[in-house]
Amino acid sequence: MSNVVISGYYGSRNAGDEAMLAAMVEVLSDLDPNINITVISADPADTKLRHKVHSIGWLDIGNIIGALFKADLLISGGGSLLQNVTSRRSLYYYLMIIILAELLHTPVMLYAQGIGPIQGTFARWVMRIVGNGIKLITVRDKGSLGELAQMKIRRPVIECTSDPVHAIHPVDKNIGRGILTENNAYGAKALVGISVREWQGLTHYKAVIARAADQIAQEFDARIVFLPMQYPEDVQTAEMVASMTSCNAVVLQKDYTTKELLSIVGNMDMLIGVRLHALIFAAVMGVPMIGVSYDPKIDRFLESVGESPVGDLENVKYDELVNRVRLKWNDKAGFSKKNEKLFSDLRRLAMRNAELACELIDRKKKKDKEQES
Structure with a gap:
């Protein structure tokens, strides 16, 4: 069984963010029916009920560390998490979760994020340091590619895909x-x-x-x-x-x-x-x-x-x-x-996010097996 932790603006009654999470869970589960997903949420009970996943509170640092330690991948996203226009503190919170994962040797993927705007020399410096330690970045638009280039984030594999919600199935x-x-x-x-x-x-x-x-x-x-x-x-x-x-x-x-x-x-x-x-x-x-x-x-x-x-x-x-x-x-x-x-092209690109995430998980599990042997 694969273990994934998802970090994002979930549990706050925002339909767009809840739709992104629903789409991510839907597509990841289609690709790997046995995947075990844990979501960091402002309202764990609501997230469990809505999305049928495990969930832990966004300030429950002990359980967050425990989940990251067991995880094969931390997914940060989707959405516009890494910006400081709507909130200065949230940028540092999401970066802190990424840093915790990296300290625990858990691979990190930015999943179809919209990057920026990030204002201020210090904030952009921190973003550059943390961003260059991430394994894989997918962004939902070309403007985000430009933001990453301006901040000199170049080490990870970076790919332009599309918003996760594009892959969600139409409903009755x-x-x-x-x-x-x-x-x-x-x-x-x-x-x-x-x-x-x-x-x-x-x-x-x-x-x-x-x-x-x-x-x-x-x-x-x-x-x-x-x-x-x-x-x-x-x-x-x-x-x-x-x-x-x-x-x-x-x-x-x-x-x-x-x-x-x-x-x-x-x-x-x-x-x-x-x-x-x-x-x-x-x-x-x-x-x-x-x-x-x-x-x-x-x-x-x-x-x-x-x-x-x-x-x-x-x-x-x-x-x-x-x-x-x-x-x-x-x-x-x-x-x-x-x-x-x-x-239809955006839908295909949105699926690509989940495919890349599953590839990262497979590489992590293969590496762990090699180390055990």
Whole structure:
């Protein structure tokens, strides 16, 4: 049996991160049905329940060391763990877990990470020292390759793949249909999903999206549904934006699983997203999408599926957003087909992450056997 420890932003009710973990567990288990996965989590009980894996608390250093000692591989990722824009402390926490693994001679893989931005001379120096001791790095976009090159991280094998969620299996739409029906959001009208988030106290984009939502509802006889990707924070933000509308928008209130959110998105005729993984969910489920950027990772993903953001949170314009909706609405099937074709390459690259992880595990086990003999 192979033992793997996964370190990341898990157990915090973030749908994107939970989707990454679900995809990693799904694909790794497909490749190795006997794999034993332990996840470091902010809420071990929730992680065990959601993902059917072993889990230990993110501050339970004793058990973390014990798990790393037995592990054949530490997977750090996916997501944007190694950055210090949203939190300065988290960068050093994730680097500390990597250092512990290296001290215990456990191989480390950065798994489809989005690297950076990392600000500050000291932080970049620490990242360079630790990064050059890692066995294998896969990144989810070319921008991350550039960040690694700028920090002079060159020793590990480095490969550009794609976000783990790209490999997740599409789900049955009936699950989401039931949830939408329960929330009086399913019927004869077309559905437009909107995913919003708080970001640095900005308010301009909220007013733009609210005004656009009213126009979309009227012009296309559509029902507007706000989807929470980070619970409960996104619910509060969605309620704020919905309160600015006059179209009786529906705000979904619950903490949904990855499968439920994928299924909900699958029932949409179009999705407007600020959250990266709302856009990725749309791609997985073949739904036309429009992205509003707050971070380079949004731009990088949209570029990979032949799209571009309609603007960012500071400068998005009402006319441009509505015109983009009109353009896509008239050829939803065409845009979905184009996105699907490009997305198939991303799915293959996402599978590559798990294949490389399994190769690392095999090499570690072979080396251990040689030392025993």
